[in-house]
Structures are given as structure tokens and as C-alpha cells.
Amino acid sequence: MKPSANSDTQQPSTTPSVNLPYFDFLLTLLKDGNDAVTKSFGKHVHWGYWENPTTATLSTEDFALATENLSQQVCSAGHITHGLQVLDVGCGFGGTVAHINDRFIRMDLVGLNLDERQLERARATVTAHPQNTLSFHQGNACALPFPDNSFDVVLAVECIFHFPDRHRFFQEAYRVLKPGGYLALSDFVSSTTLYPLTKVTHNPWSFYGGCNLQFRHSDYQHLAQDTHFSLEIANNITLNTLPTYRYLRRLGQQHKVTRKSAIIETLIVELLSRLNLLRYYIYGFKKA
Numbered sequence: 001m002k003p004s005a006n007s008d009t010q011q012p013s014t015t016p017s018v019n020l021p022y023f024d025f026l027l028t029l030l031k032d033g034n035d036a037v038t039k040s041f042g043k044h045v046h047w048g049y050w051e052n053p054t055t056a057t058l059s060t061e062d063f064a065l066a067t068e069n070l071s072q073q074v075c076s077a078g079h080i081t082h083g084l085q086v087l088d089v090g091c092g093f094g095g096t097v098a099h100i101n102d103r104f105i106r107m108d109l110v111g112l113n114l115d116e117r118q119l120e121r122a123r124a125t126v127t128a129h130p131q132n133t134l135s136f137h138q139g140n141a142c143a144l145p146f147p148d149n150s151f152d153v154v155l156a157v158e159c160i161f162h163f164p165d166r167h168r169f170f171q172e173a174y175r176v177l178k179p180g181g182y183l184a185l186s187d188f189v190s191s192t193t194l195y196p197l198t199k200v201t202h203n204p205w206s207f208y209g210g211c212n213l214q215f216r217h218s219d220y221q222h223l224a225q226d227t228h229f230s231l232e233i234a235n236n237i238t239l240n241t242l243p244t245y246r247y248l249r250r251l252g253q254q255h256k257v258t259r260k261s262a263i264i265e266t267l268i269v270e271l272l273s274r275l276n277l278l279r280y281y282i283y284g285f286k287k288a
Contacts, residue, residue: 003137003145018115020162020209022262027117029255036251039064043125044095046158046186047244047280049073049237056243063247070186070241071099074157077233077284078184082106084152087176089141089169090114090159094122101132109134110151112141142168150176156185161211170227174287183229183285188269190216194277207261217281224285233284238273241280245270 026045029037039060048066050056056066074096080086083106088096091111100109109132113119119136128134139145141156141163154173156163163169173183190198190213198213217234224231248266257263272278 003139020115021207022209023115023118025207025259025262027121030121034255036060036254040067040247040251041093042121043093043098044068044071045092046070046095047241048247049240050243051240053240053243056246058243058247058250063244066243067095068099071096071157073235073237073282074155074184074186075100077235077282078153078155078182079284080104080153084108085150085178086110086153086155087112087144087146087151088155088157089144089173090156090162091122091136092118092157092159094126094136096155096157097122097134097136098126101126101129101134105129105131107132107134110146111136112139112144114138114140142172144172144176146176148175149178152178152181154181154183156183158186160185160187161213161215162209163212166212166215167223167226170223170229170285174227174229177287179287181287182232183287184233184283186280186282187215187220188213189220189279189281190214191277191279192216192218194272207259207265213278217279220281220283228288229285230288231283232286233282235282236279237282238276238278238280242270242273245273 026041030042040063044067046067047070048063049070050066056062080100082104085108086100088111091097091113094111097109097111100107111122116138119138122136142165154177160166195216221231269278
């Protein structure tokens with residue numbers, strides 16, 4: 001799938017600036033050849049999923065498998081099967097594209113990201129299997145550079161909170177999806193109790209960049225209705241992701257991470273998650 005600027009319904013493609021300090025940090029460690037970081041985040045840059053969190057060993061291999069499992073959960077919500085055209089928006093280092101490439105055939109796989117540095121790594125590390133095609137493109141999630149009705153599935157794995165406008169992204173996903181296509185994503189969703197606080201704590205210069213957590217489950221229900229999607233899957237997997245925080249603490253101690261914003265922000269997210277104030281959801285939507 002090649003980008004197109006000719007769709008009559010497409011908006012002008014403006015490119016927001018990239019401010020993701022945690023990716024700056026990861027890219028530096030990856031460039032230095034840090035083995036533990038490469039195994040943990042050289043492919044997937046998202047939380048892990050454990051079917052049974054009590055069995056988590058928190059080894060590097062255990063976490064790497066958990067990140068694969070989380071990608072699998074999102075792919076399942078998107079009804080990924082053989083012979084599809086799939087767009088992964090916010091594709092990072094290409095981990096989810098690689099996950100699909102390794103498991104399915106006759107696939108046309110496209111990764112999109114705002115940060116060209118991440119795409120450079122994806123292009124260098126992910127190679128299409130003989131029966132698949134894949135490509136990576138720089139672009140804006142809220143002005144997708146693809147024609148109408150281009151894809152069977154659109155994915156957004158743990159990245160939508162970075163997008164400037166969820167509503168605009170849903171409109172764009174609907175536009176590029178074929179009739180009956182699926183949009184699947186994972187997101188940190190605020191509880192009704194937490195929601196008022198998220199309005200005053202949004203910090204675009206934090207370690208994790210501009211993360212907009214001002215969205216509740218009810219907001220996703222309304223967003224689906226407004227953009228003509230049907231909400232088919234809404235899985236709260238918060239408990240399955242909790243071992244991630246212990247693993248991040250262990251990794252941070254091993255590599256002497258002293259950046260206060262990284263430590264404090266991760267602890268806050270963990271506390272809110274354990275108190276069930278911030279929830280990790282996987283959603284699946286169908287284009288009517």
C-alpha cells in the first residue's frame with residue numbers, strides 16, 4: 001500500500017512536532033547496544049500482557065513474551081487473519097507489524113509513525129516474509145496519507161493518547177477502512193473518579209510526552225456512535241498488565257535510571273492502575 005494525497009476527503013497533512021523523551025532515552029540505549037533494553041523494547045514499546053499475572057517471572061524473556069502477548073490481544077480484537085491489508089498506526093519499531101508478519105500469509109502490512117527515527121529502526125529490523133509485503137511510512141495519525149477504503153484492519157497499539165485528537169483519528173480510520181473493516185486499539189482509560197484530575201495534570205513535556213488521559217469508557221462508546229463504528233470488544237485487562245511495573249522498576253535499577261520524571265510518572269501510573277482509577281482497555285470497533 002502506497003501513500004496517496006489524492007483523496008477528496010483527506011485533510012491537508014500537517015505534521016505535529018515529536019516530543020517523546022522516553023523514545024529519546026530508548027534510542028540512546030539501543031544505539032549503545034544495551035542487551036536487556038534491546039530484548040525488552042527493541043521490538044515492542046508497550047506494556048506486557050500476562051494471562052496469569054501471578055506466574056510472571058519478570059525475566060527479560062518473560063517480559064518480551066508478555067509484550068508479544070499484548071500485541072496478540074489487539075490483533076485478536078481486530079480479527080486479524082490471512083490475506084488482509086493492515087495498517088498499524090503509531091507503529092513504533094514495527095513490533096506489531098513483525099508479529100503479524102511472522103504468523104500470517106498473503107498480508108499487505110503498512111506501518112505509520114510520526115517519528116522518522118522509529119521508522120528507520122523498523123525498516124532495518126523487520127523484513128517481509130516471502131508471501132507478504134510490508135512498508136513503513138512517516139505520517140500523521142489524524143491525516144492518514146492513504147486513499148479511502150484501503151485497509152481491512154487499522155491498529156493503534158498503546159499510542160492513541162499521543163494523538164492530538166481521538167475523534168479526528170477515528171474519522172480517518174473509518175475513511176481508510178473498507179466496509180466491514182475493523183479498528184482495534186489499546187489505551188489507558190480514566191475512571192469517572194480520576195477524570196476531573198486529568199484535566200489539570202496534562203503535561204506535554206513529561207517523560208512519556210504529551211499523554212492525553214482525558215478519556216473514559218463512556219467517551220469511547222459515544223465516540224464510536226459519533227463516527228459510525230459499532231463497539232464490539234471492550235476488554236479491561238488492567239490486572240493482566242500490572243507485572244509491567246515491577247519489571248520496569250527492576251530494569252531501571254539495573255541500569256541506574258535516575259531521571260526523576262521517569263521514576264515518579266511510572267509510579268503514579270502504577271498506583272492509579274492498582275487503585276482501579278486508571279484502566280488499560282483493548283477495544284475492537286467495526287465499520288458499519
